[in-house]
Amino acid sequence: MKLEQLLSPDCTVCAVPGTSKKGVLQQISRIAANAFKNATEKELLNALVAREKLSSTGIGKGIAIPHGRLLDHQQIIAVLITTEKPVSFDAIDDQPVDIFFALFVPEDHCQQHLQTLAAIAAFLGDKGNAKRIRKCQSSEQLFKMATGQQD
Template sequence: MDFTLLLSPDCTRHAVAGSSKKKVLELIGQLAAPRLHGVSDFDVFQSILQREQLGSTGIGMGIAIPHGRLATSSKPAAVLLTLDTPIDFDAIDNQPVDIIFALLVPEDQHEQHLQTLAAIAHRLHDKKCLRAMRNAETDLELYQMFIEGSD
């Protein structure tokens, strides 16, 4: 998958001070909304929050993949964050999270949504890629580590 179609350097942040799950989800809204014309920060936040209320998107190993569908969006977008201090995300392994990859997709793209989530999860289970992402020292380096993976 060509992750550059989803993720841009301006939606990638390393060593974010994320004090809580809610604050991180708000930041995701602030970063993603400008890429999704006609969608507000609050729309993004609400979409992800509604999904989180169904069950945590913390998949283990310090990773969360919050995601949501937007009725007013015509294209997908993503936000990638690493946190300076891991936070509680109600992950399935009960471990705190320090890598967050948020995905926003148009409401009508069900199949693409599932395929994209699978590709993201696959990339984030690559231990070499994870190590490089956790060691990134700049936003751009984090972006490049995710885009390039361990290939």
């Protein structure tokens, strides 16, 4: 699945305030719940926290891909945020994180979940993309960059 099929402007937010891992996960859950009325903030947060308990989704170089599975949902929800300041996130390289691409997938879409995570990891793993994301000054600019609509 292509990123432009996943992201929406209302789920792409630049310079989100956050000082803790839990705070960032709450922000992500709030953004997703506001955009997708069929999922509650609490349900979304619980899915992210459950996954983080297994191991951190901080993949290194200031990037995290928090993700969770949702019961009784058929829609994939994606949220891309940057934070005002990097946040300690227990990443594999012990570096703080400032780019978060969160994904919520239906419980029964395992194969699609893995393919989507791989696409997100490949996109964020490109040093040029991460650098361009960090240079974004607005949510609109971040959305356009992530979906390949930049001038």
